[in-house]
Amino acid sequence: MSAPEFVDVAINDLSTVERVAVTVVSLAALVAAVLFSRRESARRESRLSTVAAAVGAFAVVVVTTVVVVVAWDAETIAWAAVASFQVQATMLVRAFLSVMFLVGVYVGTGVIHRAVSRFVKRTEGISEHQAEITYRIIQISVYVIALVIVLNLWGIKLGGLLIGAGFAGIVLGMAARQTLGAVIAGLVLMFSRPFEIGDWVKIGDKDGIVTDITIVNTRLQTFDGEYVMLPNDLVGSDEVVNRSRKGRLRIHVEVGIDYTADVDEAMSLAKDAMGDVDDILTVPRPQVVLKEFGDSAVVLDLRFWIDKPSARRKWRAQTAVISAVKSAFDEAGVKIPFPQREVSGRAETGGFRVSEQPTVEATEPEDADQPGSAVRKDSKHEGDADDADEEDETDE
Known part of the structure; x- marks a missing residue:
């Protein structure tokens, strides 16, 4: 068998x-x-x-x-x-070739991904995020080319598809132009990367920490605990200030001293006071610069640096510097003046004089003590006198 x-x-x-x-x-x-x-x-x-x-x-x-x-x-x-x-033999051959070609494309994109990763590791100045964006663009391009080849293999004409895709693109572009603008701006932001997640930034009038970056919007957490979602097209068109990029931040504090004070002594006192503050950097050294003549004082600009910038570190360093400089000025007798104004009269109008107002003492009428005399008073004054007498009796 x-x-x-x-x-x-x-x-x-x-x-x-x-x-x-x-x-x-x-x-x-x-x-x-x-x-x-x-x-x-x-x-x-x-x-x-x-x-x-x-x-x-x-x-x-x-x-x-x-x-x-x-x-x-x-x-x-x-x-x-x-x-x-x-099933015809030609269809089986086409199906087999299509599957094998798509499998080869899938494996090839993996090889491209590894090649891009190795290139990034060997090259300085290119972040992993930029490398990922580059790989995704290459991957999409390869998949589109592979799809076109497979469609040609099956004898599908691409002219009608391209015309339909063109009309669909026009309709979608008109209906969602704002969203598409945000998406395009998001791609630009994700590639140029002006800020990272966790950075302290100011975008327009919004100040806070970046919590997320998507293809459509950027999310901030303000220092008041608010979460702000900004469309990427607005982020791309507005001014962006990144306070965390360099790892350190310079802070300015203005203080005024009296015009009669010794400016050099005040500058030396302020510099020494800032040097004793632990919350600021010693390199670069703190600086004191004469800024301007104010209305009531000579204005000094106190400049100092902090590392690892954050709102909390800025406020803490600023508070410490103001407290130290104020104490140093108080001990040395350097006056921080209040706002003052100088008033003068115009010569063509004869000017004016300021003098003390003489004190006028009230006297009683001479006939008040004569019997039978009557003092003429109007009704209002009589009422006021009667009220005063009643108040005196009540107090007694």
Whole structure:
């Protein structure tokens, strides 16, 4: 008895329970193979290993299907189903070539990704984010070219598709021009990267910490606890000040001294006071610069640096500097003046004089003590006097 005949006899002798058992075992083997291939592809993290795992899983599916069909003696039904499709050989060849080409493109993009990553590691001045954006642009371009090649392989004319895509692009561009503008600005921001997540920035009149950067908007958390979402087109068109990029920040504090004070002494006192503050950097050294003649004082500009800029560190250093300089001026008798104004009269109008107002003492009328005399008063004054008498009696 030959091997095929032995297999046919063995299969025909199987009972229904045995056929069910063979089916269950085959399906269990299929599930185990799929899980194993997924685990291996995740562990190796390679496009080639992923493709190999997919091919292995497909082979297991084919074998499992054949085993189930043979176990239930359904070969005749299976061949009839295949024959009913009337698949031509050319279509099979096209399908095979298309699948193999797309698999090759998928593996090739993985190779490009690794090449870009190695290039970034060897090159200074290119961030990982910029490399990722570059890879995504290359990946999309390769996929579009691959799709065009596959469509040509199947004889699909691209002229109609391109015309339809052009009209669709015009309609979408008119309907969502603001969103598309934000997306384009987001791509520019993500590639140029004027700020990173966690930076302290000022965008327009908004001041806060960057919490997220997406393709459409940028999110800030202000120091009042507010979350602000700014469209990227507004971010790209507005002024952006990044206070965290250089890792240090210079702060200015203005203080005025009296015009009669010794300017050199005041500058020396302020510089020494800032040198004793622990919250500021010693290099670069703090500076004191004469800024301007104010209305009531000579204005000094106190300049100092902090590292790892943040709003909290700025406020703390600023408070410490103001307190130290104020204490130093108080100890040395350097006056920080209040606003003052000088008033003078115009010569053509004769000017004016300011003098003390003489004090006028009230006297009683001479006839007040004469009996029977009457002092004429109007009704208002009489009422005021009566009210005053009543108040005096009440106080007594």
